[in-house]
Amino acid sequence: MTGFDFHLQDLNLWDLTVSGYDDELDGDLNLPDGDLVDVESSIQDLTADYAELRRARPTRIRGDHGWREIEWDNGAVHRYEWTPYTMDMRCDECSSPDADLYVVHDELWASSGLDGWVCFRCLEKAIGRRLVPSDFKSLPGNTDVVHHGPELRERLGLS
Ligand SMILES: [Zn+2]
Numbered sequence: 001m002t003g004f005d006f007h008l009q010d011l012n013l014w015d016l017t018v019s020g021y022d023d024e025l026d027g028d029l030n031l032p033d034g035d036l037v038d039v040e041s042s043i044q045d046l047t048a049d050y051a052e053l054r055r056a057r058p059t060r061i062r063g064d065h066g067w068r069e070i071e072w073d074n075g076a077v078h079r080y081e082w083t084p085y086t087m088d089m090r091c092d093e094c095s096s097p098d099a100d101l102y103v104v105h106d107e108l109w110a111s112s113g114l115d116g117w118v119c120f121r122c123l124e125k126a127i128g129r130r131l132v133p134s135d136f137k138s139l140p141g142n143t144d145v146v147h148h149g150p151e152l153r154e155r156l157g158l159s
Pocket of ligand 1: 119120121
């Protein structure tokens with residue numbers, strides 16, 4: 001996941017599937033953004049890469065909402081399909097929609113016995129104490145985010 005500037009209950013993403021390639025590219029590409037422009041630019045990048053790598057030229061491009069098929073002069077047919085999906089950003093433990101992103105040190109996380117996407121309050125409950133600034137990794141997601149609620153900012157030593 002990229003982009004740390006969200007404070008969302010649900011995150012809209014596009015699931016882009018590619019088939020027809022002759023290498024390990026076939027499969028799902030998860031785009032961490034709700035923007036269709038990213039689907040378009042991914043397809044353009046992949047197509048340009050393929051054209052350069054295989055010295056091939058597209059001979060026919062067909063498409064509609066949610067799919068595109070590109071036929072090449074070497075006989076390959078690439079098919080792209082994209083569908084929107086939603087990532088549930090609520091806390092796995094308490095279902096709070098207020099599950100701000102944060103990253104703590106691996107040892108602390110391991111000692112909590114928790115798994116998945118858990119809000120900092122549930123983490124504090126699991127470890128039996130309040131989080132302090134030294135518990136957090138030094139990452140932009142922890143420090144450069146203005147969307148963190150006041151409680152988490154306090155634990156991060158930001159307020
Ligand atoms: Zn929780």
